[in-house]
Amino acid sequence: MTGPRSGGATTVRAAGTVLWRRAPAGGVEIALVHRPRYDDWSLPKGKLKRDEDFAAAAVRETEEETGMRCVLGASLPVSRYLVEGRPKEVRYWSAEAVDGGFTPNDEVDRVVWLPPTTARHRLTHDRDRPVVDAFVETVGA
Structure with a gap:
């Protein structure tokens, strides 16, 4: 994959979202x-395709997953x-879910909708938590 280099290794470029919806009881839920x-x-x-920009990749990957x-x-x-051993850069956006529905596949077998605080604790990787924190600050969730 072409992209910025860091220390001789090509950076893996990816994009994603904090996908959210209004919760039935008020507030918001985010998808993990x-x-x-x-x-x-x-x-x-997920990773960008050749000649794809970050925002387009975020929308595509969110729908695929x-x-x-x-x-x-x-x-x-x-x-x-x-x-x-390769550097990876993931750019994120807040993204409101507008329609659709999940079907399990080889890459993702479950999706859960949780309040932001619960979702933050469910995340496996610490590196994802600041993204959720920024989402909460941005939308006032």
Whole structure:
């Protein structure tokens, strides 16, 4: 994959969302995805395709992983970390779910909708928590 270089390794470029909807009892819920390959709970995200921009990738990956179409809102913090020795950069947005429905697949076998505080604690990776925190500050959830 082409992209920025860091220390000689090509940076993996990815994009994702904090997908949210209005909760029936008030407030908001956010979606987390369970990836059986890693047995983890994560925010919906994925790698950019060739010549795809970050925002388009965020919308596409969110729909592929959750079955939900969404409208992007505010940009959220970028997450940077190493995966198998390669730098990875994930750009995130707040995204309101507008319609659709989840169907389990090989990549994601479960989606849960949780209040932000509960979702924050369910996340497997600490690096995802600041993204949720920024979402809560941005939308006042």
